[in-house]
Amino acid sequence: MIFQAIRQQQPLVHCITNYVVANFQANGLLAIGASPVMADDPNEVEEMVSIASALLLNIGTLNERTRKSMLLAGKKANAQGIPVVLDPVGAGATTFRKQTVQQLLAEIHFAVIRCNAGELAAMTNTAWQQKGVDSGDGTIDLVAEAKQLAQRQHCIVIVTGERDLITDGEQVEWLTGGHVQMTAITGTGCLLSAICGAAYTVGNKPFQQLAQTLALYKKVAEQAIATPAIGDFQLAILNELHAFSKVGDVSCTL
Amino acid sequence: MIFQAIRQQQPLVHCITNYVVANFQANGLLAIGASPVMADDPNEVEEMVSIASALLLNIGTLNERTRKSMLLAGKKANAQGIPVVLDPVGAGATTFRKQTVQQLLAEIHFAVIRCNAGELAAMTNTAWQQKGVDSGDGTIDLVAEAKQLAQRQHCIVIVTGERDLITDGEQVEWLTGGHVQMTAITGTGCLLSAICGAAYTVGNKPFQQLAQTLALYKKVAEQAIATPAIGDFQLAILNELHAFSKVGDVSCTL
Amino acid sequence: MIFQAIRQQQPLVHCITNYVVANFQANGLLAIGASPVMADDPNEVEEMVSIASALLLNIGTLNERTRKSMLLAGKKANAQGIPVVLDPVGAGATTFRKQTVQQLLAEIHFAVIRCNAGELAAMTNTAWQQKGVDSGDGTIDLVAEAKQLAQRQHCIVIVTGERDLITDGEQVEWLTGGHVQMTAITGTGCLLSAICGAAYTVGNKPFQQLAQTLALYKKVAEQAIATPAIGDFQLAILNELHAFSKVGDVSCTL
Known part of the structure; x- marks a missing residue:
């Protein structure tokens, strides 16, 4: 199971991310046994990413300095050959934000793009009202656009919402379940990325690994909602991530 | 009731704020059904605030870049016609900080200033020792100065402490209750702003809406203290904000 | 007892720190009755530190601007005569990071350096693989190097890990206990600093005060682990810090 494999291998994830969710992201990565490092200055990001297993670029509180860092690190x-994940927070x-994302997409090869419908x-x-956006309900356009982006960027595209969509440009999979309260606290999407x-x-089967990750994250939400109070729910997510990464043995079918 | 009205209308609040409390602020806004967005770069704050319902300027971890952003966004x-709230953290x-606040007050019209006595x-x-400042106990000077500031800036001034004071330069209201433990965790004042x-x-009755907000925030503290352990208390505040915004029906007498 | 003395005297600790743990640090300081202030701009750090009781320099999310601020404030x-603590996060x-730490050590006198073995x-x-570093198990080299650094910098050096080491260049003390789960959440080392x-x-007995602090922090971990779920554990640490600083009377044998 993928979270157990993460706990076993303890990948170092270099995050150039926003300050709103940095703590939650760090603790979420630690909860499944991964190792987070946040570093966002142009003076050091190239060296830092060189010792990392993966790089995350999250534009949530983007500025000129971190934009430069994202380009250098990417x-x-x-x-x-270190995989890069893009989380284009509020891209529209x-x-x-839109121009930065266009530049990132033009100059960096991403392994994964994790976004919402907007x-x-x-x-x-595509025309869309960014504010108050939600992933909708799996219209054909969502699939078509996600596939098109995946083909254009040669990457896996994940669009999360009430249902999650994952595509590599050919295969398409939908994941259901989860809980709507995940959208009522900040950083759940950022942590997933x-x-x-x-x-x-x-x-070595990224599509399956990521599809399983999405499915498990929905299970985490379903378990965490047993602690429904909104403040505690935030920690329940960390508790469940921890529990899922520890249950049973670490043999991984992937 | 005001929190229920917020949940119903889901205003987008653009926060240019400090990184110490950004997560708590975002989750606190979400807890009552509002929608937070943190963005602080001069490149985008004007565009971001244009789609927001309100703007918050909090100088807690001010720097040259965010000072510029605050002026542009304000x-x-x-x-x-988007209302702006000032939280002049540690202004003295x-x-x-003092010069930045003076410039903000000179160049921007605030709808609300939320501060402590210092x-x-x-x-x-006024002469005051900023360090270890508290709102005091409602001396006549506090009222006089808050009224004077409200008149000078044509805005509502809120001074929080053991008792909260709200004035629009003419009307003055005092709110009592709450719990002193609110001062023992970081960000409760920032979240209130x-x-x-x-x-x-x-x-369309801002003075009443804000007075009710202060009264409710004190109720939140009184409920949350049922969870007295200091770490858990932080989340209990979010839990209670959530609960208050959901109880009963959303008919609002304001 | 040292935490009770802190609650009694309420020292203001000026932190130039990283945004990942800033909230946890602020709440941790508040939990024992200290007063945190985060301010990191070159425009104000000299003035801010002048009203503080102590200064913390933490390079966790260092950039050019905050490097400058650290030098000015230090x-x-x-x-x-305000004591300065260095937390050289990921120095290697x-x-x-390495050059910044070298410059800080060359230009500023630290009262305390709190680090891990790497x-x-x-x-x-010394040759070391920074990634995945741990404090090891008290080899003779660890003592020798910590003593040497303490002598060279005329300060107290604390090296935390499974066992904690404290030295002023002559005296050496080892502290045992604690719990390994402290390394599974972000910011416990940063908060300790x-x-x-x-x-x-x-x-006026810094070595004893700090040795007692290390011992108590291990007790805090031992108590907090009664709340083993990883999300809740984070708050349990704050709860226990709070409890330890309040138990019994504040007479302090130091």
């Missing part, structure tokens, strides 16, 4: 990761909300729309230049980075590194 | 918000502690003193050039931004937008 | 603190991971190795130019800053200020 290119270095590409040169060294401002020109600065962010997908921004990346494929970081976990995707860890999951990508621990086997 | 002016844009003014131009578009350093010259940089920060009020810094804004009205963000909630004031949300509360301001959901009706 | 020198000001030295000039005013990148050239930027960071110690980076400061003493901040608490060391507070502990240093509340007496």
Whole structure:
């Protein structure tokens, strides 16, 4: 099982991320036995990513300095064969975000893009109202656009929402389950993107590893909702991630 | 009831805030059904605030870049009639903070200023020892200075402490209750300021909406203290905010 | 007892720190009755540190701007006799971190350096693989290098791990106990460094005050593990810090 494989291999995930969720992301990665490192200065990101197993670029609180760092780290990761995950937070909300994402997509090869429907729309230049966006209900357009983006970028595209979609441009899989309360706390999507980075590194069937990650993350939500109070729910997610990565033996069918 | 109105209308609150409390603020806004967005780069704050319902400027971990962003976002918000809340964290502690606050007050029209007694003193050039400051006990000076600031800035001034004071320069209301443990965790004042931004937008009687917000926040503290352990108390506040925004029906007398 | 002395004296600890753990650090300091202030801009750090009881420099998410701030604040603190604590997070991971630490050690007098074995190795130019580093098991080299660093920098050096080592260059003490789960959440080491800053200020026997702090922090871990779920454990640490600083009377044998 993928979380157990992560605990066994303890990949180091270098996150250039936003300060709103950095703590939650670090603790979430630690909860499944991965090792987080946050470093975002142009002076050191190339060296830092070189010792990492995966790189996460999350534009949640983007600025000029971290944009530069993302480009440096992403290119270095590409040169060294280290997988890069993009989380294009609010990509359609401002020109600065949209242009940064376009530049990142043009100059860096991503292994995985993890987004919601509005962010997908921004990346494929589809009309969409970014504010209050949700993944919708699996219209044919969502599949078509995700596949198109995956083909164009030669990567796996994950679009999360009430149902999650994963595609490598050919295969398409839908994941159901989870719980809507995941959208009522900050950082659950951001954490999932970081976990995707860890999951990508621990086997040689990325599509299956990531599909299993999405399925497990929905199970985590289903377990965590047993602790429904909104503050405690946040920690229940960490508790369940921890539990899932420890149950049973670590033999992994992937 | 104001929190229920917020849950119904889901205002988007753009926060230019400090990294110490950003997560707590985001989860606190989400807990009452508001929608937070943190973005602090000069490249995008004008565009981001344009799609927001309210703007919060919090100088807790101010730097040159975010100072510029605050000015840009504040002016844009003014131009578009979007209410702006100022949280002048530690305004009297350093010259940089005091000058920034003076510039913000000179160039931006705030709908609400939410501060403590020491920060009020810094804004009205009253002698005060910023360190270890507390709101005192409602001396006549506190009322006089808050009223004067409200008149000068044409805004609502809220001074929180053991008792909270709210004034629009004419009306003055005191709110009692709450619990002293609110001062023993970081970010409760910062979160209140963000909630004031949300509360301001959901009706047309701002003074009453904000007075009710202060009263409810004290109720939240009184409920949360049933979970007295200091770590858990932090989450109990989120739990209670959530509960208060959901109880009963959403008919709002304001 | 040292935590009770901190609660009694309420030292203000100025932290120039990383955004991953800033909230946890602030709440941890508050939990024992200390007063945190985070401020990291060159425009204000000299003024801010001047009103503080102690200064913490933590390079966890270092950048050019905060490097400059650390130098300014550290020198000001030295000039005013305010103790400075260094937390050289990941010192050996990148050239930027290593060079920054070397510059800080050359230009600032630290009262305390709190590190792990890998960071110690980076400061003493010993070969070490920074990634996945742990404090080892008290080999003679660890003692020799910590003593050497303490002598060279005229300060107290604390190396934490399964066992903690404290030395002033002559005396050496080992502290045992604690719980390995402290390494499974982010920020426990960072928080300890901040608490060391507070502990240093509340007496005139720094070595004993810090040794007692290390011993108590291990007790905190032993108590907190009664709440083993990883998310809740994080808050249990805050709960226990709070409890330890309140038990019994505040008479302090130090």
